[in-house]
Amino acid sequence: MRNALGLMLASVVAAVVIAAGGWFYYSSRADQAAPKTIAARAADPLPAQAKLAAKDDVATTAAIAAKPAAPAPAPAPAPMPVQQKSTCANPNALGVSRVVEIDTTGGPGFGFDHFKQFDFLTDKEVVLTFDDGPWPVNTPAVLKALADECTKGLFFSVGKHATYHPEILRQVLAQGHTVGAHTWSHVNLNGKKMTEQMAKDEVEKGFSAVRFALGTNPAPFFRFPQLQHNPAIVSYFGTRNVAMFSTDIDSFDFRKGATPEKIIETVMTRLDKLGKGIILMHDFQKHTGEAMPALLARLKAGGYKVVQMKAKTTFQTLPEYDEALLKDLKVPTSSARPIGSVVQTVSQ
């Protein structure tokens, strides 16, 4: 009897502890107040010629319906989690030398291949960016290499991939990286049959998908597939306050015949010439994950420092696209909460 009572008491205590743990976790994820923007700034002028600097090899699929479904109430916007200060177990880690916060008002552009207005990196500074994920094996390999060096990157997720592997994208965010979007289905937004409405649908649905996977709003950061800057969308981002990212150093890791060695040589050769820059890589690519440990070692040996880019505010998705996405995914509207708001890993 005493044992049974003791067991009951223990159960109650355990339940309280679990509940308290959950409360603490959610409390610790309290929103960072998203400061309001002050003044609108004109979007960067469109580059004279959007050049095909990268040809990604992610399969594209049919464009989504031109006309979004009628507006429906959106799930409550999820807060941007406060990043926990993690301790670095590697005393010689590459680390993060500084974090920059981007005010995306007016849709600024970064990466000198196309946008030359904001020269914010100083000598020997680099930004690590990864496109096309999340993807099994390859994205976790990139994450591990970054974690081993206690450094951070910026990930541009393909919306569809985010819905296939939301748990991987949540890991990206949980490990303190910045997550932006890269369209819904990785189509060329400058494509011949691409109407302005189709391009907007690709962009908005991509952001909605990333938000759905994360369970929270992504950063208002975007990279055009194949670096094809659709002029109408560049203007549109000015009104949506989305920052656009081109590159300074293309790793060409998507090319046929790419090897970890070639990727590292391509990056380091160009970087040593420029002295700094935003590096474009793909966590979707197997060789990139394999190249990362040695590439980070080379960066460290070369005296390069990693800058992390974060956004001052989060991206606010449009309810009609959240709704269209849920219909696509055949998620009943009655349980339309993003997966990340329902299931959370609270300890591992």
Ligand SMILES: [Zn+2]
């Ligand atoms: Zn891509």
